[in-house]
Amino acid sequence: MEANPSVSSGRSGLTHAEPLIIERSAPGRCGHSLPASFGHPETASADIPSACLRSQPAALPEVDEMTVVRHFTRLSAWNHSIDSGMYPLGSCTMKYNPRINEALARLPSFSDLHPYLPASHCQGALQLMWELAQYLAEIAGFAEVTLAPAAGAHGEWTGMKMIRAYHRAQGNPRRRVLVPDTAHGTNPASSKLCGYNVVEIKSGPEGILQPEAVAQVMDDSVAAIMITNPNTLGLFESGIGDIADIVHAQGGLVYCDGANLNSMMGVARPGDMDIDVLQFNLHKTFATPHGGGGPGSGPVGVCAKLVPFLPIPRVAKKEGQYLLEEDHPQSIGRVKSFYGNFAVMLRAYAYIREMGGGGLKQASQMAVLAANYLRAKLEGHYHLPYPSRSLHEVIFSDQNLAETKVSTLDIAKRLLDHGFHPPTIYFPLVVHGALMIEPTETENIETLDEFAAALLAIEQEAQHNPDQVRAAPQRTVVGRLDEVKAAREPVLRWPTKD
Amino acid sequence: MNIPGELKYSKEHEWVRVDGTIITLGITDYAQEELGDIVNVELPDEGDEVHREESFGAVESVKASSEFFSPVTGKVTEVNEPLLDAPETLNEDPYDEGWMIKVELSKPAELDDLMDADAYQTYIQEESK
Amino acid sequence: MRYIPHTKRDVERMLEAVGADSVDKLFDSIPERFQLQRDLALPSPLDEEALIRHFNQLADGNCSSAKCGASFLGAGAYWHHIPAAVGQMLLRGEFFTAYTPYQPEASQGTLQAIFEYQSMIAALIGCEVVNASMYDGATAAAEALLMALRAQRKRKRILLGRAVHPEHRAVCQTYLSETPAALESIPFTTAGLTDLDALAQALDETVAAVLIQQPNALGNIEDLETIGRLVHEAGALLVVSVLEPVSLGLLEAPGKLGADVVTGEGMGLGSGLNFGGPGLGLFGTQQKFAWQMPGRLVGQTTDEQERTGYVLTMATREQHIRRARATSNICTNEGLCALAAAIHLSLLGKTGFAELARTNAANARELCRRLDELPGVQRKFSAPFFNEFVVQIEGDVPQKLHQMAQSGIIGGLALEKFYPELSNCLLLCATEMNTLDQVERLVAALES
Structure with missing residues (x-):
């Protein structure tokens, strides 16, 4: 297939210039209609000391409703999104976000539900949470699941807190956590927040962790190993059984970052691999929207011996009634207000109910097939640093283009001109100039072909017309932005008059 | 590459100017060039202890944060406060306006392990091979 | 499966390109002992219509702020109109x-x-x-x-x-x-x-x-x-x-x-x-x-x-x-x-946001004034408030709340759980979403 920016997807429509909304403001305009108060307006602040009252109203814009709608519609047109085109960010699992889930999340019986209603008045919500926790426990093979964490990193931290609480209950919280060099940055950061020193372990020449490397540093000062399986190179950590044995033999625990669970549903379960704790990323594996970076949801599954340490409150079912329990003396405590990101859980629940066990397995199978298909198409044109079997994602590098001086960043920017969001770049850190491609199961073969064709065209451009690649992107609303200026002279809000 | 002859150098690409038991510490021209456009600097407070081979601060470009490890042990007597607001000085004038901290040495013998300008020149040539 | 586009033919083409004879083959890096030898024990898949029906059933077990008729719950989660x-x-x-x-x-x-x-x-x-x-x-x-x-x-x-x-x-x-x-x-x-x-x-x-x-x-x-x-x-x-x-x-x-x-x-x-x-x-x-x-x-x-x-x-x-x-x-x-x-915030704007705040404060004051007039109900604290406040009531608070809830009135939050010394106290909130009619129903319920 011919790939040329002028015919690739995603390059159409008018692009409007649009200023900051404050620049559209004119005194006296407004975009709201408020109910009148039944209390007397003049009583509103009479009893409040004047020092506590605003001396002047906050400088919000003054605009009519259509101006607001038009403003944000125009901004939206400047975004690439899954809805606009393929978004193959590795380790982010940018799959289609089903529309029925959006409709269900907007049912007022859920969206207007107050978290402090008596349990008798929110049985539907509690049932949904209880069942979702059961489903996740079954999918990943754990004894119990907490839904409280608000995001993947929050889940990591919650999991590590439980590990620490467990060790403390054994008499010694221990000092160190082992983290492979392929891990996401959140892993060491979450460990640190739990008071642990991080020991980095180098992965082996084949891109996976070698049990001997773990054995070398493992002792009784190590609380846990934090492993990502499959790892960020898209490879299954096939030594996981031996690694778990080595860690467990010294009393340590095995944490698994579940970022890449989309490769394994219905095929294999982390809990069956002697993994003790895992966080789910509902916004990845279970198709809830990424929302421009959030909100996510990061439930955590644990093996039986960690159940006493789960955060509170926990959703329980007793005599056919659902309720929230707080009386768990060994719990790590509260990790968030209320019960977690319910509206995200709801969408994941709807996704699982629509897919069923067979559908989830098919999703994982097709995600892995799609990644391998892209790999087959691109291998030989881009450098493949780790040739072992890929699962849900494949990592290439810019090494074969070194002579052209075209870098991974240039390739990424040029992909924008071809109408595709680039893959994750420069990660994992063990690959110099990494391009980390995760197509997911929801892109059809024609789109996969177009994406591969675009990357092949860029490779040709790099060989024959490298300047064009280095000058990309040309077809976006702005070109490459001056990030040094942004950091040295930070402008983090619009100018104020007061 | 500017490598002033009167300074001493560490393998971490720091320079040291010795003045009795007080030294002035900064990063070399080579270091600033390797780091690229510097956008943020973190320094210890006056009065803090620094220890040899332990981190005393960080220098950051847009996409990287590099820790710097002290070549000496001692107490911080002065900090280049203006640098915190003008980190680009490290790019523009690493040996003068871009100095980072002054340290009162508690183990002056540690200076013996530093390189002179010639040795440092050779060192970076080796390293960039 | 409507979220997965790959037909049998597509799968064959892709497998051919990959050089694998089956999809299972792609998972051969996972040791066999770790591969799941059974189907996941999850409910059968639901079509869109069945999914909606199921959610409506779940929704029947919920009493949202609009559905329950009169809610005065705040305590960190405030019910506001979203344009x-x-x-x-x-x-x-x-x-x-x-x-x-x-x-x-x-x-x-x-x-x-x-x-x-x-x-x-x-x-x-x-x-x-x-x-x-x-x-x-x-x-x-x-x-x-x-x-x-x-x-x-x-x-x-x-x-x-x-x-x-x-x-x-x-x-x-x-x-x-x-x-x-x-x-x-x-x-x-x-x-x-x-x-x-x-x-x-x-x-x-x-x-x-x-x-x-x-x-x-x-x-x-x-x-x-x-x-x-x-x-x-x-x-x-x-x-x-x-x-x-x-x-x-x-x-x-x-x-x-x-x-x-x-x-x-x-x-x-x-x-x-x-x-x-x-x-x-x-x-x-x-x-x-x-x-x-x-x-x-x-x-x-x-x-x-x-x-x-x-x-x-x-x-x-x-x-x-x-x-x-x-x-x-x-x-x-x-x-x-x-x-x-x-x-x-753009829709509400400079004047609308200030007006919304005043409406909240005014409604809460009216609610407070009416409750304060009731025998057996008393404001607990003298400090000025914004849109929620604490009252002390006579009698069994949980029972009272339960009774009101049965008739669709969520009469605020019993504070005992958070502050044991405030065992007979309720935290009540009024926003622009509450109506005078709701206030009157609450007053009537507390009177009885």
């Missing part, structure tokens, strides 16, 4: 199906919207720098305390007002439990405000930060100016958490009254209740602490042609660069909730 335009705009896939704006050229919509959010929240809370990264009000407060400990490295005590929402205090406790910091509680007075004498006594050069809530968890308005003076005299940092963001339409911006960090729960700005989540953690501070902040920041800059654009900036603070040395492990950019807040 239809907010909901409609959030459904634009260009926004909600995008990810963190790692490629700025393809994410100017999200980036400019967050820049506008940062600007509007900065104006509301009186801070120079605002992020859009925190999960909720409680975790934002905890992150603020961690930041204060970084900025005040030699100080190890943290003072928490006991009038701070108990769940927020609990979350701070969990977050800080592995730091050397000691958390101490500052009591509240019989007026329902932080005890300033106790605060003054606890403050000294070992205190890194003080966390106060405005309005506090009892609904009352704290004297932030005095608190700020006391805290700063001791060289500590003041963190003010805004429990109800609509109060900012009426009350002075905490940043202008001495708060060094302002956090808060922004759920009320366009996100809705959603059984308590997602929240939107507000987080702002002054420029001098910017490099100590957790979370993503959007900054304005230009491209090669001098066109204005926006990027994620000052990123070296973050986990993907600093890893274990990061200011926080946070990776989230609470994008969609921040977008909702930006649209919501």
Whole structure:
């Protein structure tokens, strides 16, 4: 297939210039209609000391409703999104976000539900949470699941807190956590927040962790190993059984970052691999929207011996009634207000109910097939640093283009001109100039072909017309932005008059 | 590459100017060039202890944060406060306006392990091979 | 399966290209003993219509604020009207199906919207720098305390007002439990405000930060100016958490009254209740602490042609660069909730937001006045409040609440669970969503 920016997807429509909304403001305009108060307006602040009252109203814009709608519609047109085109960010699992889930999340019986209603008045919500926790426990093979964490990193931290609480209950919280060099940055950061020193372990020449490397540093000062399986190179950590044995033999625990669970549903379960704790990323594996970076949801599954340490409150079912329990003396405590990101859980629940066990397995199978298909198409044109079997994602590098001086960043920017969001770049850190491609199961073969064709065209451009690649992107609303200026002279809000 | 002859150098690409038991510490021209456009600097407070081979601060470009490890042990007597607001000085004038901290040495013998300008020149040539 | 496009023919073509004879073959790097030898035990798949029916059944078990007829629950989650335009705009896939704006050229919509959010929240809370990264009000407060400990490295005590929402205090406790910091509680007075004498006594050069809530968890308005003076005299940092963001339409911006960090729960700005989540953690501070902040920041800059654009900036603070040395492990950019807040605040605007706050305060005062007139019902605290307040009632509070709930009146929150000494007290809230009719039904129910 011919790939040329002028015919690739995603390059159409008018692009409007649009200023900051404050620049559209004119005194006296407004975009709201408020109910009148039944209390007397003049009583509103009479009893409040004047020092506590605003001396002047906050400088919000003054605009009519259509101006607001038009403003944000125009901004939206400047975004690439899954809805606009393929978004193959590795380790982010940018799959289609089903529309029925959006409709269900907007049912007022859920969206207007107050978290402090008596349990008798929110049985539907509690049932949904209880069942979702059961489903996740079954999918990943754990004894119990907490839904409280608000995001993947929050889940990591919650999991590590439980590990620490467990060790403390054994008499010694221990000092160190082992983290492979392929891990996401959140892993060491979450460990640190739990008071642990991080020991980095180098992965082996084949891109996976070698049990001997773990054995070398493992002792009784190590609380846990934090492993990502499959790892960020898209490879299954096939030594996981031996690694778990080595860690467990010294009393340590095995944490698994579940970022890449989309490769394994219905095929294999982390809990069956002697993994003790895992966080789910509902916004990845279970198709809830990424929302421009959030909100996510990061439930955590644990093996039986960690159940006493789960955060509170926990959703329980007793005599056919659902309720929230707080009386768990060994719990790590509260990790968030209320019960977690319910509206995200709801969408994941709807996704699982629509897919069923067979559908989830098919999703994982097709995600892995799609990644391998892209790999087959691109291998030989881009450098493949780790040739072992890929699962849900494949990592290439810019090494074969070194002579052209075209870098991974240039390739990424040029992909924008071809109408595709680039893959994750420069990660994992063990690959110099990494391009980390995760197509997911929801892109059809024609789109996969177009994406591969675009990357092949860029490779040709790099060989024959490298300047064009280095000058990309040309077809976006702005070109490459001056990030040094942004950091040295930070402008983090619009100018104020007061 | 500017490598002033009167300074001493560490393998971490720091320079040291010795003045009795007080030294002035900064990063070399080579270091600033390797780091690229510097956008943020973190320094210890006056009065803090620094220890040899332990981190005393960080220098950051847009996409990287590099820790710097002290070549000496001692107490911080002065900090280049203006640098915190003008980190680009490290790019523009690493040996003068871009100095980072002054340290009162508690183990002056540690200076013996530093390189002179010639040795440092050779060192970076080796390293960039 | 409607979310998976691959036909049998597609699968064959792809397998052929890959050089594998079956899909199972692709998983041969997973040792056989770890492969699941059975089907997942999950309910059978539902078609769209059956899924809707199932959700309607679940919904029947819920009594939402609109459905139950009269709800006076607040306590950290406030029921506010969300203009239809907010909901409609959030459904634009260009926004909600995008990810963190790692490629700025393809994410100017999200980036400019967050820049506008940062600007509007900065104006509301009186801070120079605002992020859009925190999960909720409680975790934002905890992150603020961690930041204060970084900025005040030699100080190890943290003072928490006991009038701070108990769940927020609990979350701070969990977050800080592995730091050397000691958390101490500052009591509240019989007026329902932080005890300033106790605060003054606890403050000294070992205190890194003080966390106060405005309005506090009892609904009352704290004297932030005095608190700020006391805290700063001791060289500590003041963190003010805004429990109800609509109060900012009426009350002075905490940043202008001495708060060094302002956090808060922004759920009320366009996100809705959603059984308590997602929240939107507000987080702002002054420029001098910017490099100590957790979370993503959007900054304005230009491209090669001098066109204005926006990027994620000052990123070296973050986990993907600093890893274990990061200011926080946070990776989230609470994008969609921040977008909702930006649209919501744009619609309400300068006058509308102030008017909304006045409506809330006026309605709550009317509710309070009518309850106060009832025999056996009495206002518990004398301090001024915003849109919620505490009353003391005679008789068995849980039973009373239960009885009212049976007839669709959610008569506030029994405070005993959070404050054992307030065993006969209710926390009641009125917003613009309540009506006079609802107030009358509550009054009638409490009378009987």
